[in-house]
Amino acid sequence: MSAHQDFLAYVDKNADKFIQRLADAVKIKSISGDAGCRQETIDMGHWLQKQLDALGVTTVLRDLGQCPIQGQLLDLPPAILGRLGEDPKKKTVLIYGHYDVQPALKSDGWDTDPFELVRKDDQLFGRGSTDDKGPIMGWLNVLEAHRSQGLELPVNLRFCFEGMEESGSEGLDELIEKEVAEGEFFKGVDCVCISDNYWLNTRTPALTYGLRGIAYFGIHVSGPGQDLHSGLFGRMVHEPMTDLVKLMSKLVDHNGNILVPGIEDMVPLPDEHELKLYTKMDYSLADVAEAAGASIALSDQKETVLMGRMRNPSLSLHGIQGAFSEPGCKTVIPSKVSGKFSLRLVPPQTPELVIPLVTGYIQSEFAKLNSKNKMTVEYLHGGKPWVSDVNHWNFEAAKRAIETIWKKTPDYTREGGSIPVTLTFAEKLGVNVLLLPMGRADDGAHSTNEKLDISNFIEGTKVLGTYLYEVSALSGVA
């Protein structure tokens, strides 16, 4: 069943309106990791519920309780559950998205206010434009195109939108588990579709069947009762920064190899068949350079670089809290510093398996320093990796939709990022989960000048709608 032509025509005609709705969404500073933005994050949930209600979706807000953040105990942003269509003859597709975003300050290096959607040429710049407000708006566009023209949707839809994805999806696993056991919203779900990742490059749409997990850690080193003057105290006392930098330097080598013993060994080497997959992908070192903005690939072998992202673990040092971080010269010995780093995990790694390795290793390295400072390792959040079955009709429907709209065969990718809820849906619902990315590799999710190409937003909306028609068409196959 090809998508209804009136649906496709409506999307083309209403692009400006759709962009305006995305702008309205970007304006709400729903930074889940910032206590000062918690109310706006909750407001964003209410805004999204109103949009869904207006498009005929039956919604409830689910209270996820409270959670400590930056020394305060604050209400969590609510999860939004939604239901549209109860036709037992139709497949039921569960849509997931998140309405929270990463932190962003203009001073981080943004060309424009991160919370004003700015159109430049054929691109839309703003925090959340691609991660993940753009894709959520894509679904709203699909709903509006059908409702406003009186078109029947080809499937039943269920929605699960959360506001804590960027901060460990606090409370969501429990909600899903409870909803599966006792609730009404997830009953009869046949498959799940998540739009929260990116094409492998800037040319070829992708379908994603694997995700790395994550384990995010803090190393806290403290010593002096307050910050000290480096002239007065330099070479008198153990300096927390000296210890912390030593420890952080022991985590990963300059080639990206993880130095924590036992982490690399967990992962089996690729066989011939798997190696060929990477050789076949529409990808080159020029794509890394374009997406990263510089020729800084760790290897000159395309396959090695792809495996680095898709099937190997990684360790990134994100920064240090508590040290001097401003412009200028401050001659301070900071009293308390926290190093932040995270590992990306691949099967069979899990946070549970790596936490003791990481913690034990850092403790043993700290012991070698004979420092009088105090050091603790804190596991901050994480999620397991995930791999799906690409031969399922859910993937086939998405492939056909992409071929129809983009006239291209998608890359089948495993993604370097983490969307822990993917695994929860797969495990708790027992159905196939599909990752259907809307944005491109150079969108700059989590970065400065995050953007979404207008073509990805508009054609991407058509892909989402067409996918629903293809799911319906493939029903007999299932």
Next chain:
Amino acid sequence: MSAHQDFLAYVDKNADKFIQRLADAVKIKSISGDAGCRQETIDMGHWLQKQLDALGVTTVLRDLGQCPIQGQLLDLPPAILGRLGEDPKKKTVLIYGHYDVQPALKSDGWDTDPFELVRKDDQLFGRGSTDDKGPIMGWLNVLEAHRSQGLELPVNLRFCFEGMEESGSEGLDELIEKEVAEGEFFKGVDCVCISDNYWLNTRTPALTYGLRGIAYFGIHVSGPGQDLHSGLFGRMVHEPMTDLVKLMSKLVDHNGNILVPGIEDMVPLPDEHELKLYTKMDYSLADVAEAAGASIALSDQKETVLMGRMRNPSLSLHGIQGAFSEPGCKTVIPSKVSGKFSLRLVPPQTPELVIPLVTGYIQSEFAKLNSKNKMTVEYLHGGKPWVSDVNHWNFEAAKRAIETIWKKTPDYTREGGSIPVTLTFAEKLGVNVLLLPMGRADDGAHSTNEKLDISNFIEGTKVLGTYLYEVSALSGVA
């Protein structure tokens, strides 16, 4: 000649008024290292000039030109030169101080607003309270006590107050050189007195005859065109933070030994005589613990700890600019990071001697990383170390003043901090320079909750005044 009793009595009676003037000074955010505070730093210079004028000092503001700061070319805060007294029978004492302060944010961990002077018990908390607005106000107190009572000062006074000490004393060396060659303000100066350091402990006043120099560096590593998502790019690209942390970890070991080859070797070992000096000092590990707020001394030997501060170089890692430094978890690969560190130098080390060693070493360590990122080492500012003659009448006068007011013999110390102008005065004027500290070891200069004990402010004012009387009394000796 003992100090005039009316002077001492006036100081006791007017303590509250003096504290209020210090509060007025603290309120002005004269952070020389912050472009956004440049106007307030200049305002502070004007405020101080007014105070001096009102106390009978003839002043001029000397324009020091402009200087780039944080990407802007801004006017430098003016130097204030002052003159009071022209009696050829009297000694002429040049007073130096600085009216700028270190950066301070309440969020750094201050208990109160850093720019409101807060009195708690017998202490005054606020940025600049001890470094260096308190001592400058001490001199104003001395002037007021004499002028308001019609008392004649026992010496001629000259003043040199600058607003860039915390940012490399930009422009001051040239001003002093020019003033010595052509000007009127430094003619006939017999000695210099600087109050810009601290007692060795919290019990015993000190006189300081040596200072470490400083060389402040930035290591800039850049790679990606923008910040990257660690899920998407982790283990695909060379990460600037990985390189920077490696380089920073190679600079100093956990015992405070500097790892840059050639730096430690420059400094001769202490002989028996020098070792005894440290053994004699009124100092214990408990003092380090009290001042630092924790038992984190690098050695259990008092002498080793004292030598670490007074006669050995040190290297402190201050922080990283451009990396994630906020609370929470951000999964970012920062695109440009700058590591800040500084060395404290002792004779015969100078910035000129260490810059090539530091730069060459970091470049060679970076070459070992085979990174595709870009790295540069920047020398940001510095000053030479200094040692003075403690047998000069200038030191003797200060010793007598301290014995009169505090009833204690001062510790003779070398200071770990850097006041580069000390050396300039010594070299350009060719006269003895004395460091006469007002505050205590636990004042927290450059740190959070910087304070000055009220007794140090009030008795310290008396010491400054009494020192002038003792200089006058010792005139014949010179």
